[in-house]
Amino acid sequence: MKKSILNGVMGGVVAALVSSAAWAEPVDDELVIDGDIKMVVRTKAPEGHPFDEIRSGWQYRTKETRALEVDSFNNPGMLRVEEGEGIWNTADGTEGKSCADCHGDASESMKEVAAHYPKWDAQSNRPINIELMINKCRTERMGAEAYEFDKGGQKSLTAYIKHQALGTPVSIDLTQGDMQSWWEKGKEEYYTRTGQLNLSCSNCHEDNAGNYIRADHLSMGQVNGFPVYRLKQADLVSLHNRFRGCIRDTRAEQPKAFSDELMALEVYVTWRGTGLSVETPAVRN
Amino acid sequence: MNSARNLIAVAVMAGSLAATAAWAETAPDDVKFEDGAVAMSVSGNAGDAKAGAGVFKNKKLGNCLACHANSDMKNELFHGEVGPALDGVADRYSVDQLRAIVANSKEVFGDQTVMPGFYTLKVGKNPAKEFAGKTILSAQDVEDVVAYLATLKE
Numbered sequence: 001m002k003k004s005i006l007n008g009v010m011g012g013v014v015a016a017l018v019s020s021a022a023w024a025e026p027v028d029d030e031l032v033i034d035g036d037i038k039m040v041v042r043t044k045a046p047e048g049h050p051f052d053e054i055r056s057g058w059q060y061r062t063k064e065t066r067a068l069e070v071d072s073f074n075n076p077g078m079l080r081v082e083e084g085e086g087i088w089n090t091a092d093g094t095e096g097k098s099c100a101d102c103h104g105d106a107s108e109s110m111k112e113v114a115a116h117y118p119k120w121d122a123q124s125n126r127p128i129n130i131e132l133m134i135n136k137c138r139t140e141r142m143g144a145e146a147y148e149f150d151k152g153g154q155k156s157l158t159a160y161i162k163h164q165a166l167g168t169p170v171s172i173d174l175t176q177g178d179m180q181s182w183w184e185k186g187k188e189e190y191y192t193r194t195g196q197l198n199l200s201c202s203n204c205h206e207d208n209a210g211n212y213i214r215a216d217h218l219s220m221g222q223v224n225g226f227p228v229y230r231l232k233q234a235d236l237v238s239l240h241n242r243f244r245g246c247i248r249d250t251r252a253e254q255p256k257a258f259s260d261e262l263m264a265l266e267v268y269v270t271w272r273g274t275g276l277s278v279e280t281p282a283v284r285n
Numbered sequence: 286m287n288s289a290r291n292l293i294a295v296a297v298m299a300g301s302l303a304a305t306a307a308w309a310e311t312a313p314d315d316v317k318f319e320d321g322a323v324a325m326s327v328s329g330n331a332g333d334a335k336a337g338a339g340v341f342k343n344k345k346l347g348n349c350l351a352c353h354a355n356s357d358m359k360n361e362l363f364h365g366e367v368g369p370a371l372d373g374v375a376d377r378y379s380v381d382q383l384r385a386i387v388a389n390s391k392e393v394f395g396d397q398t399v400m401p402g403f404y405t406l407k408v409g410k411n412p413a414k415e416f417a418g419k420t421i422l423s424a425q426d427v428e429d430v431v432a433y434l435a436t437l438k439e
Contacts (some may be wrong), residue, residue, distance in 0.1 A: 195409045
C-alpha cells in the first residue's frame with residue numbers, strides 16, 4: 001500500500017519532468033541592469049537568419065541565474081571586470097605604457113566599440129576580435145608579450161572592454177575586407193557535423209533551442225554576453241573556450257583558439273546575434 | 286567405419302561452426318540494415334536487459350536520458366526532450382527495428398536525425414584521436430540496450 005502511494009508520487013514527479021515542455025520555452029522576461037540599462041534580449045532576426053526572432057541565452061536561464069545579471073553588485077563577473085580596469089590603467093612592456101596612456105578613459109574611448117567586433121584587420125588579412133586586438137596593442141605599441149589564450153589578463157581585460165558596450169546592440173560590418181567570405185566559412189562550420197557524436201552547432205542551438213538535453217536548457221547559442229561568468233566554472237569563460245568545449249563534447253578534435261576555423265565561427269555566430277545587446281559579463285549556468 | 290568416422294568429423298565441424306557463428310560479432314561496417322531493421326544480433330549473443338539499463342543511463346555510454354525521457358527510470362533526474370519519450374517504445378518498434386535505430390538511426394530516420402549512431406564508423410568530421418575508428422557502444426552494449434528497450438511496453 002505504502003509502496004503504491006510512493007509510486008504514485010514518483011509517477012507525478014516523472015510526469016512533471018516529462019511534461020517539462022511547458023516550462024522549456026525561454027521566459028519572456030525583460031532585462032534591465034541596475035534599474036537603468038534596458039537590454040535587448042529578444043529581437044527580430046537579421047535578414048537571412050533561420051529564425052524570425054532571436055533571443056539572448058539570458059531568457060533560457062532560471063529565475064535565480066537571471067537575477068544575478070540584473071544587479072551589477074550581484075554579478076560575480078563584475079569582479080573580473082574590475083580586475084580588467086586595473087590592467088587597463090597599468091603600464092606594461094618596454095614602452096612603459098598602459099592602455100589608458102593611449103586610449104584614455106575607456107568609458108569614452110571604448111564606448112560601444114566591442115558591439116562591432118569582430119572587424120576586418122587589413123594588416124593580418126583576417127578578422128580580428130577583442131582578444132587579438134589587445135595582443136596587437138601589446139606587441140606593437142607597448143613592447144609587451146602577447147597574452148596566451150585565456151592567460152594573463154586576457155579574459156578580464158576583454159570583459160572590461162566589452163563591458164563598455166553594455167546594452168549596445170550587436171552589429172558587425174560584413175562589407176569590410178573579406179568579412180563576407182569568413183562569414184560563409186563560419187556558416188558552413190556551423191552546419192557541419194563533427195566528432196564521434198556526429199553533431200553540428202545547429203543540431204542543438206537551431207533544431208533544439210528551447211529543449212532540454214539532460215539538465216541543460218538549450219539556448220540559441222548567442223555570443224553577446226562573452227566572456228560570460230559561468231556558474232559551472234565559477235569564473236569568466238571566453239568565447240573560444242566555449243566553442244572548444246562544445247566541439248569537444250561532440251567528441252571531435254578541438255581547433256585552436258583564434259584559429260581560422262574559430263575566427264570564422266565567431267564572425268558567423270556574432271552575426272546570428274545581430275540586434276541583441278552586449279551583456280558582458282553575462283551570467284550563465 | 287570410415288563413413289561413421291566422417292560423419293563424426295562433419296558433426297564436430299558443424300558444431301564448431303555453429304559455435305563460431307553464435308559468437309561472431311558483426312563489424313560496424315558489415316551490419317546489414319534492411320527495411321529499417323537489423324535482423325541479427327550484432328554481438329552474436331543475446332542482450333541482457335539489466336546490463337542494458339546501465340548502458341542506457343551511463344553518461345559515458347548510451348547517455349540515452351540526455352535526450353529521451355523514460356518513466357521506467359523515474360529515480361533518475363533530468364530526462365531530456367530532444368528525442369521522443371521512450372515509454373512504450375517496444376510497442377512501436379520490433380526488436381530488429383530497435384537494433385537498427387540504436388546501431389545507426391540515420392539508416393532508419395535519414396541523415397537529418399540528430400541521434401548519434403552508436404554502432405557505426407560513419408561519424409562526423411575530425412573525431413578526437415581517443416574516439417577515432419571506435420564506435421560509441423560495443424556490439425554487446427547495443428544488444429543489451431536493445432534488450433532493455435524491448436522491456437519498455439505500455
